[in-house]
Amino acid sequence: MNKPLIITVLVALIVHSSESFRMPRQAEEEEGTFTKISDTVKSYYNSAINSARGYVENVKGLKLEEKASNLYRETSTALSTYAGIVQDQLYHIIYQTQ
Secondary structure, three states, X not given: OHHHHHHHHHHHHHHHHHHOOOOOOOOOOOOOXXXXXXXXXXXXXXXXXXXXXXXXXXXXXXXXXXXXXXXXXXXXXXXXXXXXXXXXXXXXXXXXXX
16 A cells, blocks of 8 residues: 555656756747748738628628619619500500590
């Protein structure tokens, strides 16, 4: 029963004392080629996303949906009016009163 306890204490002391012999890491490591390429691709991607968001905001600012709705409404009104006139003209051509 005492042997596992003694072994555990000794291993803990060895591990604790070995941590003090570690070499400190360098603050900044040199970037590799892959890191440079991936950073460049990420920056291009973020730039493209930001540009697309800007375009979407500009389109929303122009209120194109409202303009398209108004254009459709005005066109359909004019078309129904002219269709009614043509229908009336055809009726009078076909059924002339003598």
